[in-house]
Amino acid sequence: MPKLKKIKTESLRSQVYMQLKSQLMAGVWKAGEKLPSESDLCETFGVSRVTVRAAIQQLEILGLVETQHGGGNFVRDFSTINAMDTLHPLIQISENQDIITVLEYRKIIEKGTIGLVVSKITDHDLACLEDTYTRMIELSTTQDCVQQAAADHQFHYRLAQISQNPLIVKVYELINVILSSAMVDIVGLLGTEMGLRYHRQLIDALKTGDKALCEKLMEDHIEETIQGILHKTKRPLEKTLGTARP
Structure with missing residues (x-):
């Protein structure tokens, strides 16, 4: 598990989103790799499942992750996006x-x-x-x-x-x-x-x-x-x- 830290104030989906995005951009998780489960992320950040899901959704919008129904969240290969746009x-x-x-x-x-x-x-x-x-x-x-x-x-x-x-x-x-x-x-x-x-x-x-x-x-x-x-x-x-x- 990467060095993610608990949110020390009231739960904010934006805080979770920015920490996860920072880790993804740094290459902590590679393309095709499965992210930690929502339960694990909830425990790591100290926030609710709703907050984690909202952060994941924003990462999906940016094309950083892909959610597979019943299978979890996976890192997308965005290197081709960078090359094309x-x-x-x-x-x-x-x-x-x-x-x-x-x-x-x-x-x-x-x-x-x-x-x-x-x-x-x-x-x-x-x-x-x-x-x-x-x-x-x-x-x-x-x-x-x-x-x-x-x-x-x-x-x-x-x-x-x-x-x-x-x-x-x-x-x-x-x-x-x-x-x-x-x-x-x-x-x-x-x-x-x-x-x-x-x-x-x-x-x-x-x-x-x-x-x-x-x-x-x-x-x-x-x-x-x-x-x-x-x-x-x-x-x-x-x-x-x-x-x-x-």
Whole structure:
């Protein structure tokens, strides 16, 4: 059994997911190898079976593992995926430094994107952003890191669509899996408070049509996220995860 550690705070599927993903990317388990049973993982992490299953499901989405009915969970050979698709998240989103890479890209692109949004946004667009924000608030009271990240991701994707720039939208869709995968890790590490705070300010600034303020808020939002990730990852990942927001 690899050196996985018990979750020291309230059970978080995101913590289990990130530890397992880290071990898989490090090659602890080889392609075709069967993962420890759910019971063994529950005992190792000190969490419920529901939590372990949710983490496994997220790994399935990324193409890292395959669940065989009645047979357990097996490591997929994702080396061919890497060779075929240079934008697959398994290449870039494997270590926390790569999360920073994604955030640096976002800081450049999304600052410019929201600058375009200011002159094109409609009342309907604002209503859609408000709906997404409400969804983020509702999910913030849960432990569902994956759904929390999905709502956050949807907010930013909606801004790309509002920009009405087909190239921005196309590139966003092209690297969608990379962005959404990174978002899960970010929410798992930092929680939802920062995102809620900045998204509220962004919507309000968009309502006033203040382009300079919108650009500054977006830049500040992503820079604060970068600094938060750097602060969290000064310690080993397993220890850091113990302080993640429930």
